[in-house]
Structures are given as structure tokens and as C-alpha cells.
Amino acid sequence: MISIARPSVLRVARSQLCASRPSFDARLSALTRLLSTLAVLEQRDGKLQPSSLSAIAAAQKLGGSVTGFVAGSGVKGTSAAEAAKIKGVEKILVVENEAYEKSLPENYAPLLVENVKNGGFSHVIAGHSAFGKNVLPRVAALLDVQQVSDITDIESEDTFVRPIYAGNAILTVQSQDPIKVLTVRGTAFQGVETEGGSAEIVDGSDPKAESTTEWVSEDLAKSDRPDLGTASRVVSGGRGLKSKEEFDRVMVPLADALGAAIGASRAAVDSGYADNSLQVGQTGKNVAPQLYLAAGISGAIQHLAGMKDSKVIAAINKDPDAPIFQVADVGLVGDLFEKVPELTEKLKK
Secondary structure (H helix, E strand, O other): OOHHHHHHHHHHHHHHHHHHHHHHHHHHHHHHHEEEEEEEEEEEEEEEEEHHHHHHHHHHHOOOEEHHHHHHHHOOHHHHHHHHHOOOOOOEEEEEEEOOOOOOHHHHHHHHHHHHHHHHOOOOEEOOOOOHHHHHHHHHHOOOOOOOEEEEEEOOOEEEEEOOOOOOEEEEOOOOOOEEEEEHHHHHHOOOOOOOOOOEEEEEOOOOOOOOOOOOOOOOOOOOOOOOOOOEEEEOHHHOOHHHHHHHHHOOOOOOOHEEEEEEEEEHHHHHOOOOHHHEEOOOOOOOOOOEEEEEEOOOOOHHHHOOOOEEEEEEEEOOOHHHHHHHHHHHHHHHHHHHEEEEEEHHO
16 A cells, blocks of 8 residues: 555655746746846936836846836937946947837837847836836736836845835835836935946847827926936925915025925815925925925825935924924924025025
8 A cells, every 4th residue: 555655655746846837937937037127227418317227226136137118209319328437337228219219108118129039038127207107008908917016125136115105114025026126216226337337339129119199298387406316405394384475485495405306295286375296295206305395285194105205304384293203303493484584594695
């Protein structure tokens, strides 16, 4: 009985091993390709955007080979050349085609998928900007994998950290997909050396996918102030400013005195005090400046989600129980219409 049972057990074990071999081989294949990352670079008018540097920083943290990808009109001599100087990047894939200049996701996603498959990349990374949030979900769908969004840390090649519930909880995600599609929070991945590299610029594949969308026009708010997403100092105004006129009268001189970018809470934006592009928070921009000064902002969790990584947080509010004071390093209880102009005058001196 025993001698008969043993071969039976062995046969079962052998059959189970054979049944599991495809998934094992698939994982082994994925492992052989690990750490071959395609960093999707966002460009505007031939100039790389800050989200591109965040994507490269995250790719470098993964380790292994890093390849940049950029597409558009005349990008080979502009943004591609700029990206080739970034230290740690081995290759830049370039697709010269005006159809991709505005990064319309309907044709940009198939373009990316074509190059991901041709290059055998195991990771695809873009910044968690409007561009990344628009294009990469479509890329993940076409690759039949799950995207991991808004990553703030990388633990290993398949394990990532991201905030949930407006940053009130931190989730560690392990992905078993053969290709990891990721967007990364710009404030969490910085420190890329933009000089000293000598990446090879090569032509990528162009499937010439048709787009069902046509670019008509855009109306951008232009400012000489630092970009809100990358500024080292940010001053933000909230509902307490009461009107657009007061917002401009109080906040603009303060920003000029500090050399800071201007931000706003969602309440201020919804009330028409400030432009949508200035919104800081869960549904706006994430910022992590050296100094974040909030005036007339109560401190709802949705706003805190976008700025609580700031190095120093200062708050001015007439309500001593305002939630903003719970996260502020420096707090001033008082009427902002008196305190902010007084602070501005002292800064000018």
C-alpha cells in the first residue's frame, strides 16, 4: 500500500508543479526584465515639465536601466536633448510627429503601448500631473494591467506606497502584474541632476494611431511668479479673504515681498477669488515648499492633503480653533486684513 501511494503522491505533486510552471515562467521572465523602466516625459513647447524630472527620479530609485520617452513636434533638438543631459538616463526614445504635440490621450496611449512592448519594459512611470492622469490609465487598460497611482515611496520593484482617504491613511500596494504602470507624486521624488548625462537619442516606434479628439485651443494664465508646483515659497488665501478684489489686494503684495507663488483653497477658487490653476489640495495641486503661508484658510482635510508635506507651515486666522493650527509650525491668531499687510510691510523693510 505504501509503495503504491508514494508514486501517486509524486504524480500529484508533479502535476501541480507543471500546472504552476506557466505562472512561474511568466514571473521569471518578468524578473529578467525588471528594472528596465520607461519614464514618460511631459513637454510643453519643447521644454520638459517638472513632472518629467519626478518620473526620472522615481525610475532611478527603482534602479536598473532608465529610458526616457518624449513625443511631439521638433522635440529631438529641444526636450529630448534636454533630457539626454540628465544624469542616470541611458537612452531617450523620440517620436517626431505633430499629432502628439498636445499629448491627446486617444493617440498618445497607443503610441506609448507600442514602445513599451517593443522595448520590453517592466515599469512605465509618469508624474501624477494632468498629463500622467490623462494618459497612463489608458496605457494600463491597453496593457491589461492595474495602474498604481500617486506613489509617494518605492519599497521594491513590485511594492509601492501611496496615500488614500485624502492622505489620512497610507497604503502599501504590491503589484504582480508583469508590467507596472505608475504615476508618482512630484513632491515625493526630487533631486535629479539635470547636467552631466549623455543619453543616446534614438527613434521610437510610431503606430500613427488615429485620434478621435481634435485640439482646438487653450487659454493659459501666465505669470512671472514661480510655478506653484515647484516653488520654494507659497502663500495661499482662503474664503476668509471675502472677494477677488481683497484676495488680490492682500495676497499679491505678500507674494511679491516673499518672492513666492500664489495658491488658494478650493473654497476661494469656487467663490471666484482665484483661478483654478492656483488651487491647492486633494482636487488641486500637491505642493511641498520650504515655506507655506496660509491666510484665511480654515484647514479642511482636503486642503491639508495638498500641502501638509511643506517644510514650514505658517497660518493666519482669526479663529483660534481653526484646524489649520493643528498642522501649522507657526500660527498667528488675528484679522488677516490687518496682519497680512503689516507682515508685508515688515518683509519689504
